[in-house]
Amino acid sequence: MKRSRRLGTASRTLPVLTALLLVVGVTMGQSAVAATAAQSTQAPQSPHPPQSPATTAGSARAAAGAAGPANGSWISYTGGQLVYGTDAQGNRIPDYSYAGYGGGGVPLPQVATRITVPPPSGGDDTATIQNALNQAAALPLDANGFRGAVQLSIGQYQLAGTLSINASGVVLRGADGNSADSELVATGATSRTLIQIGSTSAKYAVVGTAQNVTDNYVPVGGTVLTLASTTGFAVGDQVVVQRPTTQAWIDAMGMTSYWTANWSLYSERTITAVNGNQITIDAPLTTALEQQYTQASVYHYTFPRIDHVGIENLSADGQAMTADPNYATDFYNSSLSEFNAVQDSWMTNVFTHHFGQNGVTGLNSQSRRISVVHTGALDMVVNTATSARSDGYTLQGQQNLIQDCQLSGTKVHAFETEARQSGPNVYSDCTATSTNTSFDSGGHQRWGSGTLYDDITIAGGSLNMENYGSEGTGHGWGDGNSTAWNCNVGSYLINSPPTAHNWAIGCTGTENTGSTGEIQNPGSNVLPQSLYNEQLAERLGTATPANDFSLDSSPSAGSVTAGQSATATVSTAVTSGSAQLVALTAAGLPSGATASFSPASVTAGGSAALSLATTAATPAGSYPITITGTGASATRTATYTLTVTTSGPSCTSAQLLGNPGFENGTNTAPWTQTSTTGSSPINNDTADEPAHSGSWDAWLDGNSTPGTDTVAQTVTIPAGCTATLSYWLHVDTTESTSSATPDTLDVQLLDSSGAVLSTVATYSNLKAATGYTQYTADLSAYAGQSVTLSFSGTETDANGGTTSFVIDDTALNVTS
Structure with a gap:
């Protein structure tokens, strides 16, 4: 249960620290198997603009003054290394670096796209996306624990329902690196979570x-x-x-x-x-x-969990859910996603607008080792009728990381934890704006243990670690053994529970009267700027050396036909200390490919030309090539992604479908037609449903009775060809054209056994319009295969209305 928070002072104080002992810190092939998209010639509605809001952290740090090394009895930064203090019982600031995917410090994987979702239909796309996720879930796991990625097309996908991911190794991603290009848009006035990941019922x-x-x-x-x-x-x-x-x-x-x-x-x-x-x-x-x-x-x-699940490169909007008649209380249910019984998974480059709770995601109590990186919960919408507030982000479970996050909205507890969490968990490099001082961040209730609030900025807001006593349902101590590091806030209140500590190091803002916790270096930020990053670097042995450099590749990707070469410029720059000689090498090359640098070594600050040569035998695929620069005191890497294509066999341009406009009349071949209501879908009833051209068309459904009408044709797509399906569709309905979707048309590719290879597109009564609209789909992924093209309309008569799907002037054009 949520509570209305207030600023206050704790009534209990921690006994005086009896002793401090210094201890040195421990040094610690990408090809779509489904058809790419049915794309309307009508222009789609534009998604939100690119959603990477400018952070205010930089200005907050500037206001805090120049940072010096952390220096105190609990923790110091000396000689480029953290040195910890303990109390008489050995308690210390924990090492939080084990938070994140793979236990911290493991790079997020790049998973090959296996299924591409067609462009948005203009109606409810929930089933289309869920079917793609289900197809991915049915694929076998590879040696790295992945089945493959489901990739959305560009556009706004309407979701009237909820998507579920319940299998390991499945990734849902947007069309490209711009999160705004693929957007999930909630429809319907019901508050809900749009993506549920994992079970909610797992137990130890x-x-x-x-x-x-x-x-x-x-x-x-x-x-x-x-x-x-x-x-x-x-x-x-x-x-x-x-x-x-x-x-x-x-x-x-x-x-x-x-x-x-x-x-x-x-x-x-x-x-x-x-x-x-x-x-x-x-x-x-x-x-x-x-x-x-x-x-x-x-x-x-x-403890049954799924793992290796990712959400990437997309955006979402929850505005429609604010029309929920019970939104004053139901806003707690308005979220993009939840990670439940899930581990070693991630979310990256995801930005949302107009959700009420956990705008991007909630990491629930059963989650473990999740990384949420480069995300934004923007323009959050909560109720104004009651005193309840929402959580912008909720961090539960254990060894979870939320890093590089943005939040905007009023009446929001920006960065929260919940009850009975064993930690360690981390918020790092996060910024909240438009918040209010009385809507604090921090542990919400009942012992959110071991949380690091690292390098966070809450403009005008507060960060509190305190005993909330009887507030809410008797929430009591919200934080225990948690640390605020370089937090720039309007105010902060840090109290230490009996038997435990809470720390604040290098925090700026007003220190509220009554703080009894362990406060060190107040009023200005300290070095290192990020405790999480430094602890991780020391644990992995990658702490920044005195002499260091950066390495970059421009461009960072290229495509060639097998037998050709790609080039890039590899640049270095001195980032600390003095310049050093850097030797350049490349690894991860495909078979038959070679890499050469000119020159092979550069002095940091210089650049070299990289040439990647392939042979005619180099297999097609996408290859991340690791460029390594090795210096006397540091080694740095950059990645260049090389995509190799093959010219393939020659292709003769042709239109492959027989009787494409159905003008052969009652001689429907090579089309087959079936109807569960006994009708003949291919007909010339131009009075009721005129053809797009000629006199004949395929009129599916519209029978005012439940049933399914199908027309289908088997065709072989020659190898080496680019294949494009096109058709004209008219949808006529007496059903609702705003929300209900009882009647649907599926455009599918089937194999010889009748199994669905791909759902190219799905339409519903929501697509009703005057006249015909042409749609196209890229079927090149099926070159060299024999497939059955099926148009199948299903009518439920659920609301007493009827829908007609009329198809005409089909074509399957192949070109070289």
């Missing part, structure tokens, strides 16, 4: 025997646990560290009146070492394990 199950943790105390940031027995545990095992909530801990926290001892924190980890009765886990704990309050245990487990 113990496998084998759980072993108790016997340590008296395992501190925050700890990774070593002593067990009653390590029998059956080995390096690489996936385990859960379960910390049950007890009444004793609730009482010690001062939450007796608000919380019930009916939940646990479940920290999923990988064993990296076994030493006698001790195990070492990969990522730190963010809530201490205290024998005096609880008996923690470790066990193998199952």
